Amino acid sequence: TEADLDSIVWNWNGTNYSMFDDSLVLMMNFDNRSGVGESYTNSNGSIVVDLSHFKNNGSVQSGDAGDISYTTGKYGGAYNFDGVDDAINFSANSFPDLSEYTLSAWIKTNASAGRIIERRAFFSDADAWRSANFLFYTTGGKLAMAHVEAVGQAVPVVTSVTSAADNSWHHVFGVYDGSEMKIYLDGALENTTSATYPNMSGIQFLAIGKT
Numbered sequence: 267t268e269a270d271l272d273s274i275v276w277n278w279n280g281t282n283y284s285m286f287d288d289s290l291v292l293m294m295n296f297d298n299r300s301g302v303g304e305s306y307t308n309s310n311g312s313i314v315v316d317l318s319h320f321k322n323n324g325s326v327q328s329g330d331a332g333d334i335s336y337t338t339g340k341y342g343g344a345y346n347f348d349g350v351d352d353a354i355n356f357s358a359n360s361f362p363d364l365s366e367y368t369l370s371a372w373i374k375t376n377a378s379a380g381r382i383i384e385r386r387a388f389f390s391d392a393d394a395w396r397s398a399n400f401l402f403y404t405t406g407g408k409l410a411m412a413h414v415e416a417v418g419q420a421v422p423v424v425t426s427v428t429s430a431a432d433n434s435w436h437h438v439f440g441v442y443d444g445s446e447m448k449i450y451l452d453g454a455l456e457n458t459t460s461a462t463y464p465n466m467s468g469i470q471f472l473a474i475g476k477t
Contacts, residue, residue, distance in 0.1 A: 291362065293317040294324065294354070294474070297342040306336045306343075314345075314354050320362075324354040324474065340372040340435040347475035349380045356472040365463055369402045369411075369440040376433040378407045385472045402440045407431035411440040411447050413461050424449050426456035 275282050294314055298306045302315045303323075312326040326345075328334040334352040337344055345354065371382055381403040401412045409426040424447040430436045439450035442461065449456045 288319055290318040291320055291364070291367075292322060292356075292472075295342060296336075296339060296344050298336065316356075322356050322472075324356045327351070327353040327355050340374070344372070344374075345475065347380070349377050353476040354474040355476075366444045367442055369400075371402075371438055372435055373430065373438055374433065374435045375404065375431050377404070378431055379403070379405050381473075381476050382438070383472070383474050384476060400442075402438075404430060409438055409440075409449050409451060409456065411442075411449055413442075413447070413463075422447065422459055422461035424457050424459040424461075426451050428456060 293316060295317060296314065298304050299315070302317065304313060304315050306312050306314070306326075314324040314326065316322045316324065326334060333348050335346045337346045345352075347353065369383055373382060381401065384401045384403070401410075401414065403410055403412075405425065407429040409430050410423055412421050412423045414421050426449045428451055430438065430451060437452050439448075441448040441450065442463075444463070445460060446458050447461045448458045
């Protein structure tokens, strides 16, 4: 384990591609590596280490049923969320406000709806939709990405054409380039829509898997 790694560059046919550098804001491997301080127990408070230079480590939230579980992923480990009240939570205060960003994950689900990652002002589920500034989620089995500004304000949403709820592993991307939101599924561009940059004012929480 290399704790002070600055960058990984992959050369393919004479062209360099940065796989890891200082532009990375959050990187969760879910590999339970003791060398970086992880020790998963499937219980509340277990630390999930952020391997980016921001070191925004997450904390496991196992819901009322206590059924969040650490399991085998596409590569290495993964967390299995119940789709109700399981999550990995972060304080969003130390995340930079980005005018452009990319969200990426490996997911496996057979549920028609659930959240992959979101950033919002309030922790309670009742306030989530009105307070989130971005959401990356599934709806009707399809991938979706949204920017939310305020109660009653129109929400720009982009949704994939293809369903991801087939109980198979999929590599998913949500991209905002400053003017458009884009959804990618397994390397293919699924859909695009115009969007403005979401208001970050008051944003305090970031969560993976929160419903």
